[in-house]
Amino acid sequence: MKSIVISSAIAALLMLSGCSDKDPKVDDSAVDSGMKQEVVQDPSAQEVAPIQTETVSSSEAAVMSDGTAQETDGQVMMRVEKELLTIYFDFDKFNIRSDMQGNLSTDANIAKTKAKDFSIKLEGNCDEWGSDEYNFALGLKRSNTVKKALVAEGVDASRIAMVSFGESNPVCNDKTRECWAKNRRVDFKLLP
Numbered sequence: 001m002k003s004i005v006i007s008s009a010i011a012a013l014l015m016l017s018g019c020s021d022k023d024p025k026v027d028d029s030a031v032d033s034g035m036k037q038e039v040v041q042d043p044s045a046q047e048v049a050p051i052q053t054e055t056v057s058s059s060e061a062a063v064m065s066d067g068t069a070q071e072t073d074g075q076v077m078m079r080v081e082k083e084l085l086t087i088y089f090d091f092d093k094f095n096i097r098s099d100m101q102g103n104l105s106t107d108a109n110i111a112k113t114k115a116k117d118f119s120i121k122l123e124g125n126c127d128e129w130g131s132d133e134y135n136f137a138l139g140l141k142r143s144n145t146v147k148k149a150l151v152a153e154g155v156d157a158s159r160i161a162m163v164s165f166g167e168s169n170p171v172c173n174d175k176t177r178e179c180w181a182k183n184r185r186v187d188f189k190l191l192p
Contacts, residue, residue: 127183
């Protein structure tokens with residue numbers, strides 16, 4: 001019985017080793033029978049046409065049928081937003097300073113004319129003095145004061161949203177009085 005198992009194993013190994021020829025065999029019968037194919041290269045197949053690229057302007061302006069460019073809403077928002085003036089506040093105060101009344105009137109006029117199709121977001125900011133909770137509350141009070149002043153000048157209250165960043169959105173990080181004064185502010189952002 002033992003010899004039958006050994007002889008079966010040897011026969012199986014011989015069969016498997018015969019199938020493991022690693023060199024591929026090429027069937028030369030097609031070449032021998034005269035069916036040899038000649039490779040003809042098409043000269044135009046060798047030349048590849050150059051890739052044509054088109055440069056697209058980085059601006060989002062729409063081109064009208066007469067060739068003139070028209071600003072998109074995003075471009076108008078960015079342009080008008082640059083015209084809006086920041087309102088600055090005194091330390092620990094949320095009333096509008098007398099020197100900021102002109103800025104506020106300018107912003108109200110822009111909101112009623114150039115930005116009439118957009119909503120306005122008022123972003124209240126504070127310097128680093130005070131607790132986080134206190135500064136978030138003070139930033140919101142500053143935004144609310146500016147909102148009331150804009151409404152008093154004729155801007156629709158439903159177009160105005162408010163947010164407070166407290167001390168988390170400084171424009172200056174120096175440890176000076178001038179720097180802290182730049183951070184006590186309300187910024188204007190336009191929304192579609």
